[in-house]
Amino acid sequence: xxxxxxxxxxxxxxxxxxxxxxxxxxxxxxxxxxxxxxxxxxxxxxxxxxxxxxxxxxxxxxxxxxxxxxxxxxxxxxxxxxxxxxxxxxxxxxxxxxxxxxxxxxxxxxxxxxx
Numbered sequence: 001x002x003x004x005x006x007x008x009x010x011x012x013x014x015x016x017x018x019x020x021x022x023x024x025x026x027x028x029x030x031x032x033x034x035x036x037x038x039x040x041x042x043x044x045x046x047x048x049x050x051x052x053x054x055x056x057x058x059x060x061x062x063x064x065x066x067x068x069x070x071x072x073x074x075x076x077x078x079x080x081x082x083x084x085x086x087x088x089x090x091x092x093x094x095x096x097x098x099x100x101x102x103x104x105x106x107x108x109x110x111x112x113x114x115x
Contacts, residue, residue: 002037003037003038003039005038005039006037006038006039006044009039009043009044010044013057014057016093017057017062017093019093020062020091020093020097021044021055021062023097023099024055024062024064024091024097024102025037025044027099027102027103027106028046028053028106030103031103031106031107031110032046032048032052032106032109032110034048035047035048035052035110036048040054041054043055043056043057048109048110048113048114049113049114049115050067050113051067052066052067052106052109052110052113053065053066053067053106053109054067056088060092061090061091061092061093062090062091062093063088063089063090063091064088064089064090064091064102065081065086065087065088066079066086066087066088066105066108066109067085067086067109068085068086068109068112068113069081069085069086069087069088069105069109070083070084070085070086070087071108071112072087072105072108072109073108074087075101075104076098076100076101076104076105078098078101078105079105089101089102089105
């Protein structure tokens with residue numbers, strides 16, 4: 001069950017983003033079943049003990065960012081970003097999602113969150 005804030009966010013999604021966001025929500029439910037969907041900084045996010053991941057929408061893609069992504073082992077070479085914390089993957093609406101890589105990143109986020 002989602003919150004009214006999450007429902008309102010989902011209702012405002014453009015047609016181009018709906019499939020990508022639906023796929024990410026499905027992967028998060030599968031790989032991080034204890035995470036809660038929340039709205040953080042105006043975007044859909046997933047919260048464990050701390051923030052696990054957050055979406056950012058642009059006209060051309062969906063950015064799926066991991067709060068502790070800099071600590072990940074990037075076996076798939078998809079993570080972008082610099083700095084001490086966040087890493088992200090840019091997902092194009094028409095492109096196929098690399099579900100294997102995304103599952104791996106989500107599992108790493110959950111493991112780091114558990115300490």
